[in-house]
Amino acid sequence: MFELLGIAPQALFGQLLVGLINGAFYAMLSLGLAVIFGMLNVINFTHGAQYMLGAFAGWLMLIWLDIPFWVALVASPIVVGLFGVILERLILKRLYHLDHLYGFLMTFGLALVIEGLFQKQWGSSGQPYPNPIPGGTNLGFMFLPTYRAFVVLAALVICLATWFAIERTRLGGYLRAATENPTLVRAFGINVPRLITLTYGLGVGLAALAGVLAAPIYQVSPLMGQNLVLIVFAVVVIGGMGSIMGSIVTGFGLGLIEGLTKVFYPQASSTVIFVIMAIVLMIRPQGLFGQR
Amino acid sequence: MADPLLKVAGLQAWYGESHILHGVDFEIGKGELVTLLGRNGAGKTTSLKSIMGIVEKRSGSIRFDGAEIVVRTSDAVARAGIAYCPEERGIFSSLNVEENLLLPPVVRPGGMSVEEIYMLFPNLRERRRSQGTKLSGGEQQMLAIGRILRTGATLLLLDEPTEGLAPVIVQRIGEAIRQLKSRGFTILLVEQNFHFAATVADRHYVVEDGRVVDMIGAAEVQTNLGKLQNYLGV
Numbered sequence: 001m002f003e004l005l006g007i008a009p010q011a012l013f014g015q016l017l018v019g020l021i022n023g024a025f026y027a028m029l030s031l032g033l034a035v036i037f038g039m040l041n042v043i044n045f046t047h048g049a050q051y052m053l054g055a056f057a058g059w060l061m062l063i064w065l066d067i068p069f070w071v072a073l074v075a076s077p078i079v080v081g082l083f084g085v086i087l088e089r090l091i092l093k094r095l096y097h098l099d100h101l102y103g104f105l106m107t108f109g110l111a112l113v114i115e116g117l118f119q120k121q122w123g124s125s126g127q128p129y130p131n132p133i134p135g136g137t138n139l140g141f142m143f144l145p146t147y148r149a150f151v152v153l154a155a156l157v158i159c160l161a162t163w164f165a166i167e168r169t170r171l172g173g174y175l176r177a178a179t180e181n182p183t184l185v186r187a188f189g190i191n192v193p194r195l196i197t198l199t200y201g202l203g204v205g206l207a208a209l210a211g212v213l214a215a216p217i218y219q220v221s222p223l224m225g226q227n228l229v230l231i232v233f234a235v236v237v238i239g240g241m242g243s244i245m246g247s248i249v250t251g252f253g254l255g256l257i258e259g260l261t262k263v264f265y266p267q268a269s270s271t272v273i274f275v276i277m278a279i280v281l282m283i284r285p286q287g288l289f290g291q292r
Numbered sequence: 293m294a295d296p297l298l299k300v301a302g303l304q305a306w307y308g309e310s311h312i313l314h315g316v317d318f319e320i321g322k323g324e325l326v327t328l329l330g331r332n333g334a335g336k337t338t339s340l341k342s343i344m345g346i347v348e349k350r351s352g353s354i355r356f357d358g359a360e361i362v363v364r365t366s367d368a369v370a371r372a373g374i375a376y377c378p379e380e381r382g383i384f385s386s387l388n389v390e391e392n393l394l395l396p397p398v399v400r401p402g403g404m405s406v407e408e409i410y411m412l413f414p415n416l417r418e419r420r421r422s423q424g425t426k427l428s429g430g431e432q433q434m435l436a437i438g439r440i441l442r443t444g445a446t447l448l449l450l451d452e453p454t455e456g457l458a459p460v461i462v463q464r465i466g467e468a469i470r471q472l473k474s475r476g477f478t479i480l481l482v483e484q485n486f487h488f489a490a491t492v493a494d495r496h497y498v499v500e501d502g503r504v505v506d507m508i509g510a511a512e513v514q515t516n517l518g519k520l521q522n523y524l525g526v
Contacts, residue, residue, distance in 0.1 A: 188396035189370030
């Protein structure tokens with residue numbers, strides 16, 4: 001069948017794997033964006049820069065302090081998440097009562113500043129990060145690098161854990177309720193402003209975690225989040241703003257579709273997601289999993 | 293009254309530029325059930341929201357359990373032991389019935405157990421896995437009242453719990469409110485439905501144009517019916 005279509009199975013499965021890995025990052029990042037938007041009403045355009053910060057924090061920990069990957073995987077999201085907390089307390093909280101546009105412009109500006117500063121210090125070219133799990137398995141129809149398999153699995157675990165935390169725990173219940181009616185949740189005795197800060201910190205930490213995971217696959221560079229954040233926004237729009245499971249499914253799904261497009265019609269591979277976004281917006285403006 | 297649980301004095305409140313409350317004064321003793329009666333737009337709901345700290349701009353004095361709370365944010369008011377059941381009920385659609393019930397955190401000991409709440413409102417037990425907003429209006433009202441009973445709050449602010457409900461449901465809500473009173477809850481009830489209010493309350497305050505203009509005890513209601521009808525425009 002593959003020969004009929006003129007496509008080697010290695011190419012097909014190779015691209016599917018690439019799609020799955022890209023999808024894993026789309027899912028992790030759009031998840032954070034969706035959670036932040038639901039709670040803060042802010043479209044966090046700094047998300048890509050925060051993903052980059054996560055990768056850089058991991059890389060700097062390695063070259064400056066000799067901190068291994070597995071430690072950085074925990075430490076970097078904490079550091080970058082705390083940076084997010086400071087950002088929210090100092091800047092974002094002043095924007096909640098304004099139109100979405102202000103939050104969008106502020107976070108967009110912040111992303112440019114952060115990326116600019118890193119570019120000035122480290123240049124635009126990427127820094128390699130050594131693969132923490134070298135080697136792989138020959139599956140017959142393709143070669144599967146162990147680290148990439150790990151990333152897909154880790155992303156799945158992270159996404160499902162986030163989903164569980166939001167949909168099945170008490171803190172997640174506060175979060176869902178506060179997304180609907182923050183005034184009433186506060187009148188029940190819950191410190192909603194602190195909950196908002198915490199949510200932003202966790203969302204940013206999630207972006208940073210994706211960044212550390214990405215470091216050994218893509219190069220660590222100041223602009224690594226710039227293209228990604230555009231795609232991730234499309235993913236969030238397609239999945240539906242504020243839908244957790246929607247973000248996960250759409251993230252992985254679109255990664256795969258993008259991979260398949262690379263095999264069958266490579267010219268369209270960089271635009272296919274935006275074409276899908278346009279179609280979804282026309283047919284179902286609230287997104288595939290969105291309500292209302 | 294020697295030592296009221298809640299004493300509101302000279303309470304003023306604003307929504308943006310509009311001045312809604314012009315000096316509201318009333319008090320509630322421990323274990324009392326007191327209503328705020330009045331026409332639409334008189335300032336009853338705003339009074340409740342001001343006590344709860346939901347209206348940001350307010351002045352005057354609200355003393356609860358001896359402490360001044362007019363300066364506190366709403367989460368701090370809740371933790372002091374006041375619980376609020378809003379007019380629109382505020383059931384969360386992304387939470388099921390039990391999650392709605394368990395949402396408000398316990399702020400002090402002495403609240404009712406979930407089991408006791410289910411005994412009070414058996415419908416809620418049957419529907420505890422349903423999405424909160426899939427309940428009927430009456431059941432949503434039961435849920436909105438039920439979920440503030442767990443927290444250990446001693447003062448309940450109920451905003452029009454009978455609004456839009458069938459008479460048989462109104463009766464059941466009335467029974468529940470009487471049970472809560474007999475359990476020792478202090479209740480401040482905002483009502484448009486005077487006939488309902490008269491069956492449960494110890495005293496009635498009449499609110500007009502952002503002020504309390506009269507106070508009528510339960511025993512004096514019959515002799516003051518004409519005056520009340522005039523106040524309420526019924």
